[in-house]
Amino acid sequence: MRILAAVLGSPIAHSKSPLLHRAAFAALGMESSEYSRFELEAAELEGFLDSHPDHIGFSLTMPLKDRLVTLAAERGWSVDETAALTAAGNTLVRGKDQVRVANTDVRGIVRAIAPHMESDPSAADGAGAGRATILGAGATAASALVACRDLGITHVDFRVRNPDRARRVLDLAERIGLTASVGDLVRVAPSAIVISTLPAEAAPNPIWEAPVPGGVVLDVAYAAESVFLTAAAAHGLHPVDGTAMLVEQAVAQFEMFLAAAEVDDSAMIANLPSSENLPAGDDLTARVAAAMYAALEGPPARAQD
Structure with a gap:
């Protein structure tokens, strides 16, 4: 399974999203997947998305969050409750049947x-x-x-x-x-x-x-x-x-990427790479979170759903 994803915004060079998502891909043995970064202004968002149809998901930061929700309304994309309420979206995923926009900052x-x-x-x-x-x-x-x-x-x-x-x-x-x-x-x-x-x-x-x-x-x-x-x-x-919020919103984004790609959780769990630093077992979310926190060197206590 190969997933292409990226973070978009301006400025973007300082973003830690590539570090976090690449760590998650590695923790799940998804070495062929890629997570990039692109410098982008709001006026460029629509054209950029249209020209990158092979990407299954995007993380968006300023100044794109408001524009994403507006664009979703124009295109008829699905918008989750938090993005609709806040008029700001930080996540876009392309599933088989629909494009979804979400705000994982709340979570x-x-x-x-x-x-x-x-x-x-x-x-x-x-x-x-x-x-x-x-x-x-x-x-x-x-x-x-x-x-x-x-x-x-x-x-x-x-x-x-x-x-x-x-x-x-x-x-x-x-x-x-x-x-x-x-x-x-x-x-x-x-x-x-x-x-x-x-x-x-x-x-x-x-x-x-x-x-x-x-x-x-x-x-x-x-x-x-x-x-x-x-x-x-x-x-x-x-x-x-603030790193706790940063990681937890990224974990929620990563879960959306996997869902959009229709990843078979049971097959992935059976083939997880071993690691002394990551939790074993069948909780992919815990493993992703641990990998992201490890990338930032400091896992705090996590809430349970």
Whole structure:
């Protein structure tokens, strides 16, 4: 079985997606499969996809996520709930009968945070119970908002530099049944979950109000050591590095690639290459995740479906 896939976006040279997906191919003995990268602007996306019909799947990053969902509507492609809600897609796969567009960032955020939560935030008492704070209001913030819903959050406080840019996420919060508010980046109120969707170079240094016992903070940026996470940990929150989200969304993408290629799981399991560093058994997802984390040198605890 040979799969051709690639990551698309601009800039793209820094992307870790080739490292992750190539590690997964190797872990499953799929050495003939290829995962490439292509520098691409939004206006080039449609033509590029049409000129690469042999590729079964694509990972998409900025500035292509919004354009992918628009293109899917124009072409009549299938769009999953999270991509439709957030108006942003990061995955395209070509199956035998249809093209599918998805947003695996939501699952990535959920699986990065869930193992570190001590309880259902909606059932907790006290300040911060059922509340989350999201820094930023862009496409990743929309994914973080849907993830917060899936994690049991009932109210989200958006912290932004320009409140006018928060209209998109405020409208989304209303549509999915969450209450929401907007404030500046000066302080973070008590929250069960805090998610920074800002670039590493734009990370703020807010005033942290009373921490919530068992609270979790995720910084989606992964390019450098996070000063934001260091400060959060000093105030009693459990820090989660952005590499966890990066890997978990990639695992979900890889599963979609295999499904689109109609890979025979039982046959693949019977022929898995042996490895002292990867889990044995019939859980392909666990093996893929372990390979990806190993490629980044640091597997955290994973959530279970």
